[in-house]
Amino acid sequence: MRVTLICALMGAAFAAQAADLTITVLDRTGKPLPDAVVLVDSSAQGARPAPVLDATISQEKLRFVPAVTVVSLGAKVSFNNLDSWDHHVILGVMGAGGVYVDPGQNTQFRLAGRVAGKPPATDSKVLNQPGAYLLGCHIHSSMKGHIVVADTPWAKLVGEDGKVVLPGLPEGPARVRIWHAEQLVEGAPVTVQVAASGSAVSIPTQISPARRKRPAGETPYGS
Numbered sequence: 001m002r003v004t005l006i007c008a009l010m011g012a013a014f015a016a017q018a019a020d021l022t023i024t025v026l027d028r029t030g031k032p033l034p035d036a037v038v039l040v041d042s043s044a045q046g047a048r049p050a051p052v053l054d055a056t057i058s059q060e061k062l063r064f065v066p067a068v069t070v071v072s073l074g075a076k077v078s079f080n081n082l083d084s085w086d087h088h089v090i091l092g093v094m095g096a097g098g099v100y101v102d103p104g105q106n107t108q109f110r111l112a113g114r115v116a117g118k119p120p121a122t123d124s125k126v127l128n129q130p131g132a133y134l135l136g137c138h139i140h141s142s143m144k145g146h147i148v149v150a151d152t153p154w155a156k157l158v159g160e161d162g163k164v165v166l167p168g169l170p171e172g173p174a175r176v177r178i179w180h181a182e183q184l185v186e187g188a189p190v191t192v193q194v195a196a197s198g199s200a201v202s203i204p205t206q207i208s209p210a211r212r213k214r215p216a217g218e219t220p221y222g223s
């Protein structure tokens with residue numbers, strides 16, 4: 001009983017204060033960069049966010065929705081085809097230049113087109129390797145999507161304004177990495193200081209994204 005109490009007190013004494021870290025990712029020209037994923041590590045003690053072990057990606061109007069999905073290592077990602085025609089899901093680890101590292105190792109399955117009044121065709125895959133995966137379809141070569149399997153509990157997709165809030169980071173130094181589908185080379189990690197009251201930083205990158213084509217009136221991620 002006494003030992004338990006002492007351990008609890010010590011834990012409280014050593015655990016750093018947790019605070020929000022707000023990050024704005026900037027492109028090569030200094031403008032906010034959408035579709036970036038922010039991955040933050042901290043070696044300070046304290047609670048970690050729960051891992052994201054489930055995600056669903058739809059195939060809808062010839063697109064993967066959402067276009068970028070962030071999950072934790074070991075997550076089960078489900079796919080469903082909402083279009084009335086067939087699609088493939090080609091899923092593989094993505095290397096530099098936005099191509100598959102080893103097409104021979106890719107997972108591939110075909111999802112039949114949806115029949116009115118019936119549930120969509122679905123399949124899933126557990127992702128046990130950290131890093132970025134590229135999604136594609138053999139029938140429609142323009143269909144592209146990405147999954148980032150994070151090796152840290154603090155990992156999130158930025159908003160349209162390039163901004164994201166990572167809650168519950170321990171006070172002290174934190175290491176920030178940025179991923180973007182169109183980065184040519186991986187940028188060096190940046191160390192930022194998380195204050196007990198929270199911190200906000202902008203992270204410049206060398207990424208210059210291509211103009212995204214979105215049909216008028218369509219929301220970015222179909223939501």
Ligand SMILES: [Cu+2]
Nearest residue numbers: 087137139140
């Ligand atoms: Cu397709």
